[in-house]
Amino acid sequence: MKDDRKDQHTCRVGEELTAKYRKKLPGVVDKILDNCGKDSCISHVDYDPIPSTENLEEIIDKLREVVFPGYFSKERLDPVNLSFVLGRTVTVLFEMLSQQISNSIRHDCMRYDQECSDCGDRGFEAALALLDALPEIRDVLETDVQAAFDGDPAAQSHDEIIFSYPGLYAIFVYRIAHKLYEMGIPLMPRTMTEYAHGLTGIDIHPGAAIGGRFVIDHGTGVVIGETTEIGENVRIYQGVTLGALSLPKNAGEALRNKKRHPTIEDDVIIYSGATILGGETVIGKGSVVGGNVWLTESIPPGTRVIMEPPTLSYR
Known part of the structure; x- marks a missing residue:
């Protein structure tokens, strides 16, 4: 037969244990409040x-x-x-x-x-x-x-x-x-x-300038930076980055509102995994940038840029 006294004793022990730890919560809250009250760039406690x-x-x-x-x-x-x-x-x-x-x-x-x-x-x-x-x-x-x-x-x-x-x-x-x-x-x-x-x-920054007939196929992992300029009839695939070159430490203010991202002219196709960086980089009209290509310099109109086929090793 079930022993109700044992169950009651277990419940009382559980209540005492809960109370023991809950009593510590006011101190935790006070600590959080003190931290929120300091001058911080990640707090927004204001009117x-x-x-x-x-x-x-x-x-x-x-x-x-x-x-x-x-x-x-x-x-x-x-x-x-x-x-x-x-x-x-x-x-x-x-x-x-x-x-x-x-x-x-x-x-x-x-x-x-x-x-x-x-x-x-x-x-x-x-x-x-x-x-x-x-x-x-x-x-x-x-x-x-x-x-x-x-x-x-x-x-x-x-x-x-x-x-x-x-x-x-x-x-x-x-x-x-x-x-x-x-x-x-x-x-x-x-x-x-x-x-x-x-x-x-x-990830498309709202500051980018993008023309009509723009297509992002599949899309996951695409990054288009703030000062990117994209012409008409451009198609890009998943994993493409239109970004800025590596920035010096604390250079954010000096480069704010300056052209840091590439220009993609009309009728360009950029395949998956390609990375194009730099504010002076221009991808000429009608060019094709192949998958996994890394570009930090301009290419003239009608250029096709592809990676050399990798060497596979079978064991």
Whole structure:
């Protein structure tokens, strides 16, 4: 027969053990608070506002509903309800965008003691400007979708590309974020592209300048730096890095806002694993850069650069 007294004794010992360690928690909390209170670049305990990453993710989802109408809406769209649903979504987007943009501007203003820049008005103006630019952004994204379809025999339809290609998703987020970057909005553009980076493995800095008919095939491990310039009809594959040369220690401030990343001219193909570095490096129009090639100098138009075949050893 089960001994209930033994079970009760075990439970009391468990409670005493839990209490013994929980009593130590206030001291741990005090230690954390003391550490948070010091002047640190990784603390943000202040009264100034800060953008919400959750709201930015929702903004991206709603922007995708507008840019690709009918694909990602929670309700079915048809010609009868399109105007109503689109109008409602755009209105919600305007409110969310203007608030987050204002918070981003106000955050930098207060945290870094900048002059007042009318963050409220700028938030409304920038939100309206972004929404007003969506038809133009859609037109460029349409060329990206078409280029992906034209160059990929595995693609069965434009729908498949829009629904499932991580490269297109990363490019979509980049094109939205780039518009905000051009407006001088802090924090938001980089936060948005890093969100896409986390989902797709594709890291595109919002400052990069990228032309139409741009395709990232497969995509994982792609890095495109801030001052990269990419022309029209360029295709790159997984693992490609368009980066900066090795920087001297503490050179960040001296090189900030200077050209550090390569220029890729029109009609270039860059195959998987290729690394192209340096602000003075130009890949000429119509060139092909083979897989695993490492380039730190320019090549003229129409050049094909490939690695020598490796020697295999069989044992």
